[in-house]
Amino acid sequence: MHDSTAHEVHHAPPSSFLRKHVFSLDHKVIGKQYYALALVAVLVGMVLSWLMRLHLGWTSLAIPGLHLLSKTGAPGDVMTPEYYLQLMTMHATIMVFFVLTTAPFAAFGNYFLPIQVGAEDMPFPRFNMMSFWVTCTAFVVLVASFFVGDGPTLGGWTQYAPLSAVGSVAGPGEGMGVVLWASSIAIFCIGQLLGSLNFITTTLDMRTKGMSLWRLPITTWGWFVTSLMGLTAFAVLMPACILLILDHVAGTSFFVPSNLVLNDQLQPHAGGSTLLWQHLFWFFGHPEVYIAIVPGMGIVSHVLITNMRRPMLSHRTLIYSFGALAVLSYMVYGHHMFVSGMNPVSSIVFSFPTLIITIPSTIVVLIWIGSLYGSKLRTNTACLFSLGFISMFITGGISGFFLAQPSIDIMLHATYFVVGHFHMVMGVAAMFGIFAGTYFWFPKMYGRMMNETLGKIHFWLTFVGAYCIFMPFHYLGLAGNVRRYQAFVADYMQPLIPVHKFITVAALATGAAQLIFLYNLFYSRYRGAVAPANPWQATSLEWSTPSSPPPFDNFGGKLPTVYHDPYQYGVEGSSGDYVMQDSPEQIQSVRDEA
Amino acid sequence: MAKFFAITIIVIAIASAIPIVRHTWWLAPDISTHGAPIDEQMSETMAEAGVSFLVSQILLAIFIWRFSQPRPGGKIKNFPGGAMGLVIGAFLLVGTEVLALGAFGAKAWASIYFTPPAPNALPVQVQAGQFAFYFRYPGPDGKFGPIHPNLISETNENFYGIDQTHDADSKDDIVTAEMAIPVNREIQLLMHSKDVGHSFFVPELRIQQDFVPGLDLSMHFTATKIGRYEIVCTQLCGLGHYNMKAYLSVLSPEDFDAWMKKEAALQ
Numbered sequence: 001m002h003d004s005t006a007h008e009v010h011h012a013p014p015s016s017f018l019r020k021h022v023f024s025l026d027h028k029v030i031g032k033q034y035y036a037l038a039l040v041a042v043l044v045g046m047v048l049s050w051l052m053r054l055h056l057g058w059t060s061l062a063i064p065g066l067h068l069l070s071k072t073g074a075p076g077d078v079m080t081p082e083y084y085l086q087l088m089t090m091h092a093t094i095m096v097f098f099v100l101t102t103a104p105f106a107a108f109g110n111y112f113l114p115i116q117v118g119a120e121d122m123p124f125p126r127f128n129m130m131s132f133w134v135t136c137t138a139f140v141v142l143v144a145s146f147f148v149g150d151g152p153t154l155g156g157w158t159q160y161a162p163l164s165a166v167g168s169v170a171g172p173g174e175g176m177g178v179v180l181w182a183s184s185i186a187i188f189c190i191g192q193l194l195g196s197l198n199f200i201t202t203t204l205d206m207r208t209k210g211m212s213l214w215r216l217p218i219t220t221w222g223w224f225v226t227s228l229m230g231l232t233a234f235a236v237l238m239p240a241c242i243l244l245i246l247d248h249v250a251g252t253s254f255f256v257p258s259n260l261v262l263n264d265q266l267q268p269h270a271g272g273s274t275l276l277w278q279h280l281f282w283f284f285g286h287p288e289v290y291i292a293i294v295p296g297m298g299i300v301s302h303v304l305i306t307n308m309r310r311p312m313l314s315h316r317t318l319i320y321s322f323g324a325l326a327v328l329s330y331m332v333y334g335h336h337m338f339v340s341g342m343n344p345v346s347s348i349v350f351s352f353p354t355l356i357i358t359i360p361s362t363i364v365v366l367i368w369i370g371s372l373y374g375s376k377l378r379t380n381t382a383c384l385f386s387l388g389f390i391s392m393f394i395t396g397g398i399s400g401f402f403l404a405q406p407s408i409d410i411m412l413h414a415t416y417f418v419v420g421h422f423h424m425v426m427g428v429a430a431m432f433g434i435f436a437g438t439y440f441w442f443p444k445m446y447g448r449m450m451n452e453t454l455g456k457i458h459f460w461l462t463f464v465g466a467y468c469i470f471m472p473f474h475y476l477g478l479a480g481n482v483r484r485y486q487a488f489v490a491d492y493m494q495p496l497i498p499v500h501k502f503i504t505v506a507a508l509a510t511g512a513a514q515l516i517f518l519y520n521l522f523y524s525r526y527r528g529a530v531a532p533a534n535p536w537q538a539t540s541l542e543w544s545t546p547s548s549p550p551p552f553d554n555f556g557g558k559l560p561t562v563y564h565d566p567y568q569y570g571v572e573g574s575s576g577d578y579v580m581q582d583s584p585e586q587i588q589s590v591r592d593e594a
Numbered sequence: 595m596a597k598f599f600a601i602t603i604i605v606i607a608i609a610s611a612i613p614i615v616r617h618t619w620w621l622a623p624d625i626s627t628h629g630a631p632i633d634e635q636m637s638e639t640m641a642e643a644g645v646s647f648l649v650s651q652i653l654l655a656i657f658i659w660r661f662s663q664p665r666p667g668g669k670i671k672n673f674p675g676g677a678m679g680l681v682i683g684a685f686l687l688v689g690t691e692v693l694a695l696g697a698f699g700a701k702a703w704a705s706i707y708f709t710p711p712a713p714n715a716l717p718v719q720v721q722a723g724q725f726a727f728y729f730r731y732p733g734p735d736g737k738f739g740p741i742h743p744n745l746i747s748e749t750n751e752n753f754y755g756i757d758q759t760h761d762a763d764s765k766d767d768i769v770t771a772e773m774a775i776p777v778n779r780e781i782q783l784l785m786h787s788k789d790v791g792h793s794f795f796v797p798e799l800r801i802q803q804d805f806v807p808g809l810d811l812s813m814h815f816t817a818t819k820i821g822r823y824e825i826v827c828t829q830l831c832g833l834g835h836y837n838m839k840a841y842l843s844v845l846s847p848e849d850f851d852a853w854m855k856k857e858a859a860l861q
Contacts, residue, residue, distance in 0.1 A: 082833035156830045162807050163790040163831060170724075170790060171832040257808025259743040261755070262724065262789045266744050274791060274807050308661075310670040314677030339793070341806035344707035348700045355692035362688045365650065366680040372657035374671025379596045379662055387658060391603055394650045395610075401643045401692070405699035407632050407706070408639060410802045411621055414793065414828035456595070464602065471610045475619035480797040482828045485836035490824050492622065492797070499619075570670040 013552045023133070025125035026552050030132045031111030032445065034102055037136055038434075041098035043518075044143070046511050048091035055079045057497075057504035059487045072172075073151055082172045084486035085154035089173075090142070092157035093181065096288065097188055098139050100426060103434045104295035105230070106135070106195055109223040111445065113199060115542045116220045118208025118560050118582075120553040122198045131198070135191035142184035145177050153177035156484060158285070161255030161277040165247040166269065169262045179248050182241040189238035192230050199227035208541075210562030215581070217540045217566040218305070218318055222298020225322045229287045229294075229329065237284035240277065247272070278340055282333035290329045292426045293393075294322055296433025297364060300386040303436045304368065306538045307383035308375035309577055311567035313367050321367075324360035328353055338406040339413050347406040354404035361397050365390065376570075381455030382536075385436035388463045389429050395467075396425025399474060414484070417477020420470050428466045435462070435517070442524065443531030447548040450528060454520040458513060465510025472499050539580045540566055596662030600655035607651035611644060622797040625819040625844065629800035631702035638698070642691055711814035715780040718773065721754060722785070722792035722805040725834030727825060728753040731768040731854065738784075739764025746788055755788075768857050774843040776850040777820050783813045793829035796842055804829050817844040 014020040024030060054061055062077035073083030114122055122128050145152040150172040155164045159181065168175030203216070203224040216224075243254040247269075255277045256269035301318060305311055312318055334342070334350030368390050377383070399421040402408050412418060435458075442450045481488070481496050488497055534543040546556040560582035568579040571587050579587050613619060624633055673680065719730040719738055732738050739761040746755035756764040775781050785794060787805035794813075795802040798821075803813050827838035845853060 080833075081836060085830070085833065085835070154830075154833065160791050160830065166790070174832075260789050260807055261743050261746040264747050264749060266746075272808070275809075312677075313673060313680065317677050317681060339802050340804050341809055341811050344703065347707075348703060351699065351703075352696050355696045356689075358692055359684055359688050362684045363681055366684055367677060369650065369654055369657060370673035370677070370680050372654070372661055373673040375661045376665055376668065376670070377596065377658065377662040379599065379658075384595075384599065387599065387654070390654060391606075391651060394654070395647065398643045398647045398650075401639055401646075401695065402636070404692075405635065405639065405695060405703075407635050407699045407702035410632060410706075410800060411636065411797065413802055414795070464606070467606050467610070471606075475613055478614075478621060479619040480622060480795075482795070482826055484830045487836050489837055490826050490839055492824060496619075 023129055025121070025129055027110050027114050027122050027125070027128060028445075028549065028552075028554075030128050031107050031109070033132050034107035034110055034135070037132075037139060038099050038103035038107055041094050041102065041139060045091050045094040045099060046514065048087045048094070050508060050511055051079070052084060052087055052091060053504040053507045055084055055486065057501040069146065070151055079486070081486045082154055083151070085156075085484065086152045086173050086177070088484065089154055089156050089181075090146070090152050093142060093185075094139075095427065096157055096292070097185065098135075098142075100292035100430045101192065101288070102135065104299060104430060104437065105223060105226050105291065106131075106192075108219075108299065108434075108437050108441065109199060109226075109295060110195070112441065112542050113220055113223050114202055114206065115545065115550060115554050116217050116540055117203060117206055118211050118541050118555070118562060119202060119206035120555060120559065123201045123206060124194075124198050127194045128198050131191045131194035134187055134194065138184045138188035138191060141180055141187060145173070145180040145184075148180065149173075149176035151177060153181045155181075158281060159244070159277070160281075161244070161247075161274045162257070162260060162269075162272075165244060165255040165272070165277070166260065166262060166267055167248060169265065169267070175248070179245055182244045182248075186238050186241040186245070189234040189241070192234045193238075196227035196230035196234070199223055200231065203227075208559045208562060211581075214316065215562055215565055218301040218312070218315065219295075219298040219540075221319045221322060222295045222301075225326050226291050226294045229291050229326050232330075233284045233287040233291065236280060240280035240284070243280075244277070275337075275340065275342060278337055279333075282336045283330070285336065286333035287326070287329040289422070289426050290325050292430045293433075294325060296389065296430045297322065297393075299433045299437040299440075300389045301368070302540070303382045303386045303440045304371070305567045305569070306440075306536050307378045307380065307386070308371060309378070309569045310371065310375045311565075311569060312371045315565070315567065318364060318367055321360040321364045325357065325364075328357040328360070332357055332404075335404055335406075335409070338409040344406075351404055351406050354400075358397065358400060358404075361393075365394055365397070380439070380536075381450070381452055381459055382436045382439035384456065384459045384463075385432045385439065388459065389432035389436060391463075392424055392429040392432060392466065395471075396421055396423075396429060400425070411480070412477055414482055415477035416473045416481045416483055419483050420473025420477060423470045423473065424466075428470060432462075435459075438521070440536065441542070442521075442528075443535045444542055444545075444548050444550070446525050446528070447531055448524050448526075448528030449531050449535060450524040451520050454516055458516045458520065461513035461516070462510060465506055465513060468506035469503055469510060472503055475499065534580075537576070537578055539564075539568055539578050541581055544580055544582050596658050600659035603651055603655040603658070607648055607655075611648060614640065614644065623819075624800055625798045625817050625821070625823070626800045627816040627818060628706050631698075631705055632800050635695075635699050635702050639695055642695070709814075711782040711812070712780045715782040715814055716775065717782045717784060718775065719754075719784045719786075720773070720794060721788055722794070722827065722831075722838075723753070723788040724790065724832050725827070725838040726771065727773070727794075727827075727838070727840040729770045729773045729840075730754055731770070731857075732763075733766025733768055733858070735763060735766055737763040739767050743788070766858070768854070768861055770857050772841050772843065773825065774845055774850060774853045775817060776847045777817055777844050779847070780814055780816045783815070785811045785813065790831050791829045792827045792831050792838070795826050795828045796823055798823050799842075802828060820844050820846060
């Protein structure tokens with residue numbers, strides 16, 4: 001427990017427009033900036049997925065206007081094979097880095113972590129500002145590759161070497177496109193490292209009086225554990241990207257072995273290792289999955305608790321499980337490489353931690369489901385998205401049983417089964433976490449309520465739509481449908497094309513349903529009903545600020561004192577069914593039973 | 595709303611399981627000698643995963659249905675056994691399940707990767723390059739001639755970079771664009787890439803293995819059913835990745851010998 005007075009950050013209220021809205025030092029503005037960036041990114045990523053899906057369903061279809069994006073990539077508005085791969089690579093990179101990492105972690109974390117710990121800001125506000133603008137720059141650099149040279153890289157978001165390292169001889173976008181991609185990701189890593197540092201120090205050093213670590217809301221724990229992962233994972237990806245850039249611009253051969261022949265030319269490289277890139281990439285890549293999902297787990301738990309009107313069966317078990325996921329996430333990365341040609345003994349070694357990581361995941365799910373038992377569930381939109389998250393996470397998580405086993409991976413590796421698995425577990429589930437957080441916290445961020453009817457329509461279409469899109473991916477994978485193909489020319493894949501058409505229709509419809517969300521977001525921002533101070537009757541400190549949105553220093557100059565564990569719902573002897581963390585009311589605390 | 599949601603979850607869960615149970619889309623029939631443990635492992639995992647999937651989704655739905663009704667003044671109840679019960683349950687049930695799967699899976703994996711090829715296995719070299727596979731048979735001398743990367747040329751159709759003028763071992767080597775193998779005879783597949791990463795996937799053979807530029811890898815297998823199958827590339831290798839495929843013909847020993855002779859004559 002800390003004496004808050006020793007750690008307060010005093011910066012004056014912003015006076016100029018630039019300081020207030022652009023180069024703001026306020027964590028809340030930075031959080032909103034991250035959210036806006038993620039919103040732009042997700043729209044770009046979604047449009048790219050529509051283009052890809054249209055092409056996969058009807059390969060020779062002309063998509064009106066596509067040539068405006070790239071004359072060579074879409075002559076006559078029909079996508080070329082290479083342009084499909086380029087759009088696919090951009091879709092994945094944008095979604096993984098600029099949406100799934102940015103929104104649940106950087107956006108909501110920035111906005112709410114300092115408030116939930118009872119601080120008036122983060123300890124390094126300038127680093128915080130820098131982290132956003134660095135991330136924004138990374139996005140601009142990535143998108144710039146659409147318009148430079150022969151377009152973006154086609155190597156997939158995993159950028160396996162040597163395809164990514166030998167230059168434009170390997171294909172369109174493999175020269176300048178890769179350099180821009182690797183530069184963008186290296187810059188992105190800097191932003192995440194700065195952000196993670198701030199999150200860690202805020203959690204450890206900025207807690208207000210009475211806010212012990214165990215009294216932190218589960219969301220804060222989610223962001224804290226994620227920032228610990230971010231600090232280590234991005235610290236590996238950044239140098240890997242720098243080495244990749246050097247292979248392009250400095251004549252090095254970190255990832256290119258000797259004697260490669262492309263286009264009948266012997267390549268001037270020697271001595272590099274292609275597997276080295278895979279090890280470096282996946283050492284980041286697997287923790288990244290948890291970087292995307294653990295904040296969502298925190299958000300969903302927080303929203304559920306509020307709407308179940310009870311604490312989770314065990315707050316601490318959830319926290320320990322988050323920790324176990326984080327630690328194990330570094331020990332499992334080799335399951336991406338079972339058939340990569342690494343020593344087959346390693347495959348077995350990596351398969352066990354991969355299977356064991358299902359235990360903390362299962363515990364989290366069981367705590368959620370077990371806590372629903374005996375609760376007083378309110379099914380507002382935020383809660384529906386949280387429950388949807390659980391359903392998606394179960395579905396996506398269970399397919400991990402298959403991919404954790406090297407012998408089965410022989411049949412499923414690089415098929416649509418993998419695509420279905422990760423879209424469910426870290427794509428859709430994480431998106432549901434973002435939606436739950438948005439519907440839940442919007443009243444705090446903008447002082448207005450989002451429209452519940454529109455929210456529920458959005459939920460239903462998205463929930464059913466996501467299953468229609470991603471469940472068939474698993475069936476395709478079982479039938480041997482290889483991923484990253486722009487068309488299915490193999491004889492045995494021909495019968496699968498109707499399934500792709502079905503998925504395309506489902507994807508377009510589900511994508512269109514997101515426009516309802518977008519409308520609701522902007523409409524409610526200006527016209528939504530004015531939000532009461534604590535619309536969900538929640539207990540954590542973000543609902544104790546003097547206004548919505550909170551003032552620049554969060555608590556109006558007086559930091560709160562915390563008296564209770566975070567989720568005092570269903571309290572016997574209390575005047576209401578909940579007691580806020582900073583309420584001095586003496587109660588019989590709802591104890592964590594574990 | 596909550597009840598409707600609960601029903602939706604159950605309908606989706608059952609609808610999702612139907613194509614799996616009916617094998618509407620399923621693994622291609624196995625034609626290998628090593629594939630049975632893989633298929634068995636797949637079926638067992640599917641059964642365990644299927645039960646976990648249905649039970650957890652249905653439980654989620656039931657609790658949503660049951661506990662979303664307003665109970666003014668009603669007290670919060672705890673799940674019987676509480677968190678500790680669930681944690682112990684997760685450790686026991688899932689722990690046992692995954693350890694069993696892991697152990698049996700490791701055995702299946704070991705039976706493929708940790709056994710040496712038979713001494714009389716037929717060696718076949720496969721070279722992957724953007725965007726084609728080429729196969730090389732050692733000819734009557736049983737030896738592959740050396741590869742000279744600087745001689746590799748699509749233009750001159752010297753796909754392997756072999757020097758038949760100077761290298762004695764290369765003189766009888768046979769290079770083909772299609773792979774043929776005799777049925778029921780073990781094949782030792784010697785794999786290398788000339789340019790970027792590729793992969794060798796034949797679903798019916800229960801084989802998928804990446805080509806790693808800079809590394810020579812080896813696999814061995816036996817095909818048990820005569821027929822024509824497809825080899826596809828599963829490692830993203832560039833713009834023609836989707837079209838990188840070759841045919842694999844599994845022939846009777848007589849047909850294989852005849853094919854070999856025909857191909858030798860074409861060299």
